Amino acid sequence: MRGACVGMRAGPSVYAMRRLAAVTAFVCLATSAAGAGAQSPFADPNRQYQSCMAVARSEPRRALEVAQSWHAAGGGIGARHCAAIAMYELGQYIEAAQRLEGLGREMTGQSLALRAEVFAQSGQAYQAARIADRALQMQNAAILLDPKNAEIWVDRSITYAAVGAYRDAVADLTRALSLAPARPDILVVRAAAHRNLNDAAAARNDAEAALKLEPNYPEGLLERGLARRMLRDKAGSDADLRKVLSVVPANSELAERANAGLAAPLGPPPAAVPGTPPAPRKPGEKPR
Numbered sequence: 001m002r003g004a005c006v007g008m009r010a011g012p013s014v015y016a017m018r019r020l021a022a023v024t025a026f027v028c029l030a031t032s033a034a035g036a037g038a039q040s041p042f043a044d045p046n047r048q049y050q051s052c053m054a055v056a057r058s059e060p061r062r063a064l065e066v067a068q069s070w071h072a073a074g075g076g077i078g079a080r081h082c083a084a085i086a087m088y089e090l091g092q093y094i095e096a097a098q099r100l101e102g103l104g105r106e107m108t109g110q111s112l113a114l115r116a117e118v119f120a121q122s123g124q125a126y127q128a129a130r131i132a133d134r135a136l137q138m139q140n141a142a143i144l145l146d147p148k149n150a151e152i153w154v155d156r157s158i159t160y161a162a163v164g165a166y167r168d169a170v171a172d173l174t175r176a177l178s179l180a181p182a183r184p185d186i187l188v189v190r191a192a193a194h195r196n197l198n199d200a201a202a203a204r205n206d207a208e209a210a211l212k213l214e215p216n217y218p219e220g221l222l223e224r225g226l227a228r229r230m231l232r233d234k235a236g237s238d239a240d241l242r243k244v245l246s247v248v249p250a251n252s253e254l255a256e257r258a259n260a261g262l263a264a265p266l267g268p269p270p271a272a273v274p275g276t277p278p279a280p281r282k283p284g285e286k287p288r
């Protein structure tokens with residue numbers, strides 16, 4: 001989810017849901033159309049939507065009350081979408097996912113791109129609830145509607161990673177990169193997927209490609225450091241992991257993982273042990 005109007009211990013949590021910005025214009029238009037002929041105390045539906053979504057991110061409980069009142073007054077799509085995002089922020093992932101799924105199914109008069117975004121948001125919420133089969137169904141539906149949306153391919157790759165289907169994750173990330181080249185964040189997530197497939201060379205190559213695009217990118221340094229350790233390059237690995245520690249907060253997840261990497265033995269693990277998948281993208285969160 002993107003805008004304002006409407007990681008894998010297998011890899012870094014660089015994809016903690018971020019769709020709100022792209023949905024903005026679409027949902028604003030849908031909100032305007034839905035309320036065009038209605039008399040409502042909410043005179044400007046787009047402005048009300050922006051306000052509701054801002055509160056959903058900072059005070060979701062209050063936003064849910066606002067959205068419910070707005071919906072009762074004829075708020076339509078905008079009010080329902082805001083309520084679903086507030087539920088997500090409250091940790092009510094299944095309810096949020098079901099509401100977003102229902103909204104996507106009902107929006108037959110809206111653009112394919114908008115419906116795809118709403119289905120993708122539902123998939124993100126199902127993934128947050130760790131219901132991978134439903135997340136995949138929503139993401140498959142979104143891809144069918146808008147196959148050129150790179151973010152949805154990334155979403156599905158994260159769901160695949162969650163169930164250990166790392167080859168499928170790599171395939172989706174490769175497709176995402178073909179649609180949105182020169183994205184260091186996508187390269188880093190693919191590096192993590194390669195690492196989980198025990199392909200340290202491919203993981204290192206993706207991490208290095210990310211670092212060429214954004215030098216000192218902490219997640220890129222971490223992935224290259226972990227891949228180098230698997231390749232028995234202790235000096236290179238230690239340098240990368242110590243660089244991570246120099247650029248991130250000491251109490252951060254990245255610092256924790258860098259320290260764990262420094263303590264790990266050289267060479268590939270004795271058996272491939274799937275790591276924790278990247279966190280799903282959080283509604284309203286923008287790229288770092």
